[in-house]
Amino acid sequence: MRTIRSMRNEHDSDSLRSAAADEVDATWTAMPSTPLFLMPAGRAEAVRPPTEVPAHARARRRPSPARHAGAAPPVPDARQRPEWTLPYAQRAGADLFDAIRLRRHAAAEAGARALRPVVSALSADGRSAFARWVALQLATGLDAADGGRVLVALAKVDLVLAARVRRQLPALCAELDGRTTVVSGAAVA
Incomplete structure (x- = not known):
């Protein structure tokens, strides 16, 4: 030596x-x-x-995962491939829901930042489909406290979308429970 x-x-x-x-x-x-x-x-x-x-x-010193959240998913170009915006919005929404459910605040902030441009790139039909998807996720997968946190995060991303989801949620829960049947927009008992 x-x-x-x-x-x-x-x-x-x-x-x-x-x-x-x-x-x-x-x-x-x-x-x-x-x-x-x-x-x-x-x-x-x-x-x-x-x-x-x-x-x-x-x-080597590594950055703390709580302080530095992962990179946001790439935002699709709605002018080139408009059919990609809804799946990207659903993926970004699922990441946001998981971060809220697991109480990872930095990841939830990153998920909200990733969801905002994708939601703004959605068309009117895409926004209504995404609002229905979010309402289904809230009605079937999350408990009440996490659902409230998701609605607060959605209100920070897009207030109109959060209001639409909140409006759809009671009718959708009733539909899933089997109490009412929705036929072309009109509820029939």
Whole structure:
């Protein structure tokens, strides 16, 4: 093993350090890799000081997943492929619902940011189909507290869409319960 005479390390308080690869500096205290409560008394493990660890082997800091949400799904170009906007809106809506259900606030904010441009790209027929789909999701899949959170998030994305979903929800729940049958827009008991 070769001897390291001097090495520059931006993470150390002293910028120049000279040490041999086989000897341990007396001023440097080694931290064991196993927890102290699991180690027998008086046993210390030889650990390489940070200046001897190559740069590619050093631990890197990774961003916290709670602070940095994932990237939003790509927004379709409604002028080129208008038939893609409804599936993209449904996918972005499902991501938003999952984030709300799992109480992941940063992911819910990212889902709302991803849903806003896709909903604005929907046509009038696409908006009504998406509102029906959202109402079905709320009526069948989520409990009352999560449904309320979804409606609040939808109101932040598009207020008219949230009002349409809220208007459709009681009739849709009654239809799913089998109490009424909807025939071409008119409810028949």
